[in-house]
Amino acid sequence: MPFFVDVILPLPIPKLFTYLVTEQEYDFIQPGIRIVVPFGNKKKYAALSYCTHQNKPPYEAKSIEYIIDQQAVVSPRQLKLWEWISNYYMSPLGSVFRTAVPSILLLESETELHFHNTPSDGIKLSTGAAQLLNTLEQYGKLNLSDVVKLELSKSPYKLAQELLNHDLIHVREEVYTKFKPKQQKQLALASSYSPDHALRGLLAKIDRYPKQRETLLQLIQQKTSIQKSEFLRMSGVSKSAVETLIKKGILDQQTIVVDRLTAKTEAETPLQALTSSQRQALDSLHKDIKNTNRFLLHGVTASGKTEVYMHLIQEVIQQGKQVLFLVPEIALTTQIIQRLYVHFGKSMAVYHSRYTPSERVEVWNKVLVQEPSAQLIVGARSAVLLPYSNLGLIIVDESHEVAYKQFESNPRYHARDVAVILAGLHQAKIVLGSASPSIESSHNSRTGKYNLVEIKERYRGFSMPEIKLIDLKVSQKKRQMNGHFSQTLIDAISKTIDAEEQVILFQNRRGFSSFVNCTTCGHVPQCPSCDVSLTYHKQNKKLKCHYCGYHVLSHAHCVACGTAHPKPMGLGTQQIEAEIQQLFPHARVGRMDSDTTKGKHGHRDLINRFAQHDLDILVGTQMLTKGLDFGRVTLVGVVLADGLLNFQDFRAHERAFQMLLQVSGRAGRKDRMGRVLIQTYDNNHLVLQQLKKYDYDSMFLVQLKQREEFGYPPFVRLTRFELRHKNFSVLQEAANWFSHALHNQFSQVLGPQSPPVGRIRNQFLMQILLKLPASQSAAPAKEQLIRICKRFEQIPAFRSVKLAIDIDPI
Known part of the structure; x- marks a missing residue:
């Protein structure tokens, strides 16, 4: 009787594929092992085994190529989590597999070109094909990427086909392992020279070789083995002498496998004692009153939530279980890592996208086998997908943050919600921490889904910073403005710097200005591929599109009418930085946005400079709002709050409150009194008045009432369908068909309509919004949606239209 294995391919395909295996392979294979399988005519992939069985599929099953792993690289609970993500977010299981696993483990075959024959006299080859064949004859074989790198051709497929037609080359598909341990x-x-008499004899023997003797003496002083590269950097050490000593057998050279991530060697520092309010919160986190093991920790900014987290972490680690500490941004990991490292450095690992693929694989493997050096995992969104097997605690810090949501590609998951499911699979405690919880999380705490724990005072009773609103209309009438800064804010910055304290200035838009406008003809430079104006970046004098990356040098004259010096309009962080440097030429000013924090350690370096008081003023975007702790910051200035309040989104007021509250919380976090100055044209706005009083409950109740009235979460579930196509007419026809199909099955359908940016990368966009009652099961609705999507894909005219489904869009 034949034996089969069902596998998950790392492709956006909604089903499993069945392959033939031998009886020996059948007995060996377990779920979570990678297997190289053929797919299609030539391609090979490293698929993931799902289950083995003896049920013959309705098609002729191909045999597997070979088994890669001796043990599973994915845990059983992780596979269950993947299935939940796939079902809930309506994303193919293969897409979940591709997102979850580090890219270096996702092996797929490379097309190799092998030299076979020289051409006969009657064969005429194109210049490019002849050049490629000559190179293959020299090297023997090349893969297609090598052909491009050697600049033989930008389209190697065409040349390869020409050579294949004349039987001059052979083509093979080969799979190569990409991960290599660091050595x-x-x-x-050498051990033979360990005895004193042997060592004395050796020194006497090489006395006539001064470089060798000096190098040897330097090594003897180390007492233990030393890394070769480090030894060669020491003074008095000669590279040629080292190589000679190795050849003579005097020095023993060994190659060892080491971690890419350096381990802590110093002793762990004991935790600080908690304050009474922190102790009460910790005690409440031990009492699962709602019997859900889910907790919402609502603590004001600087209340010491991290200290409470650390006491929980210590308890769970002592039980021998794993802990996941999620943060919304890589920027926030810098300070959190530094704080946690002091107490848990020997058992802590970090996982996020700025790490190299090899570093991520090492963390993955440590988590999989529950190494003691990876009991505590600190990471951004993707860390929720690691292969945990004994999870005891999940902490989601700043749980209200939209950065936990995956926007760009499938699966469009929300890490906070996935973490809740992951905790349930492990029967682990989950704590969602925030100073301004999302409306949905607060609603869940009031309806019994979460236990609510509150910390209502700052650490050691420090005062909340005073929030003052500056009316820009009045300042402009009184001519009390200097650029974008009111005199009140300028005076406050001056006093703060004079007192040797620090300032944070917040503006949630990077670049110098939003766009450049010709005051004569009104021309605004637009992105050729997107329906959006180009943002001006003064530092490199470029106009950039923040959607597709297109950029062009800024012209001194209007390209439409020739007028000199088109005027920058709008306000970005670069412009604020420039104005501040003019107003305070002696101040040390830094800027924190995605332009200044590129690179692996960009966030860390900038945060450390500010923390060490190498900067007086830090200008930044929303990166500054998320849990950063700077003891010298006593003034926070919001340059213009109105853009946050008037955004086209039903969550605009909630997000404005959260962002402004979070950035306000950066001031006065220690024993220094803090102040927050918010510049606005609408100082009577309800959200600003609520913020001024730190009245989260009022904001929550107002927003909840509006959402219930107009039908938005948490009272309904939203599903957004986004359709893309390069031809607007085809897109419109497809969107109308899809909308009509939804209307036939569901009562609350909005759209189709174009989003604010209706074209990105030469693809037109249309969106449709579906509302489903939160009280009803979503499973029947999703079954209907799957049927509609299948019918849509079968229409020939719409096959080139891209359809993306976003469950619980943000």
């Missing part, structure tokens, strides 16, 4: 060369004195 180091270590040097030590």
Whole structure:
């Protein structure tokens, strides 16, 4: 009787594929092992085994190529989590697999070109094909990426096909393992020279070789083996002498496998004692009154939530279980890592996208086998997808943040919600922490889904910063403005710097200005591929599109009418930085946005400079609002709050309150009194008045009432369908068909309509919004949606239209 294995391919395909295996392979294979399988005519992929069985599929099953792993690289609970993500977010299981696993483990075959024959006299080849064949004859084989790198051709497929037609080359598909453990060369004195008499004899023997003797003496002083590269950097060490000593057998050189991530060697520092309010919160986190093991920790800014987290972490680690500490932004990991490292450095690992693929694989493997050095995992969104097997606690810090949502590609998951499911699979405690919880989380705490724990005072009773609203209309009438800064804010900055304290200035838009406008003809430079104006970046004098990356040098004259010096309009962080440097030429000013924090350690370096008081003023975007702790910051200035309040989104007021509350919380976090100055044209706005009083409950109740009245979460579930196509007429026809199909099955359908940016990368966009009652099961609705999507894909005219489904869009 034949044996089969069902596998998950790392492709956006909604089903499993069945392959033939031998009886020996059948007995060996377990779920979560990678297997190389053929797919299509030539391609090979490293698929993931799902289950083995003896049920013959309705098609002729191909045999597997070979098994990669001796043990599973994905845990059983992780596979269950993937299935939930796939079902809930209506994303193919293969897409979940591709998102969850580090890219270096996602092997797929490379097309190799092998030299076969020289052409006969009658064969005429194109210049490019002849050049490629000559190179293949020299090298023997090349893969297609090598052909491009060697600049032989930008389209190697065409040349390869020409050579294949004349039987001059062979084509093969080969799979190569990409991950290689990091290795180091270590040097030590050969064991035969360990006895004192042998060492004395050796020194006497090489006395006539001064460089060798000096190098040897330097090694003997190390007492233990030393890394070769480090030893070669020491003074008095000669590279040629080292190589000679190795050849003579005097030095022993060994290659060892080492971690890419350096381990802590110092002793762990004990935790600080908690304040009474922190102790009460910790005690409440031990009492699962609602019997859900889910907690919402609502603590004001600087209330010491992290200290409470650390006491929980210590308890769980001592039980031998794993802990996941999620943060919304890589920027926030810098300070959190530094704080946690002091107490848990020997058992802590970090996982986020700025790490190299090899570093991520090492963390993945440590989590999989529950290494003691990876009991505590600190990471951004993707860390929720690691292969945990003994999870005891999940902490979601700043749980209200939209950065937990995956926007760009499938699966469009929300890490906070996935973490809740992951905790349930492990029967682990989950704590969602925030100073301004999302409306949905607060509603869940009031309806019994979460236990609510509150900390209503700052650490050690420090005062909340005073929030003052500056009316820009009045300042402009009184001519009390200097650029974009009111005199009140300028005076406050001056006093703060004079007192050797620090300032944070917040504006949630990067670049110098939003767009450039010709005051003569009104021309605004637009992105050729997107329906959006180009943002001006003064530093490199470029106009950039923040959607597709297109950029062009800014012209000194209007390209439409020739008028000199078109005027920058709007306000970005670069412009604020420039104005501040003019107003305070002696101040040390830094800027924190996605332009200044590129690179692996960009966030860390900038945050450390500010924390060490190498900067007086830090200008930044929303990166500054998320849990950063700077003891010298006593003034926070919001340059213009109105853009946050008037955004086209039903969550605009909630997000404005959260962002402004969070950035306000950066001031006065220690024993220094803090102040917050918010510049606005509408100082009577309800959200600003609620913020001024720190009245979260009022904001929550107002927003909840409006959402219930107009039918938005948490009272309904939203599903957004986004359709894309390069031809607007085809897109409109497809969107109308899809909308009509939804209207036939559901009562609350909005659209189709174009989003605020209706074209990105030469693809037109249309969106349709579906509302489903939160009280009803979503499963029947999703079954209907799957049927509609299948019918849509079968229409020939719409096959080139891209359809993306976003469950619970943000």
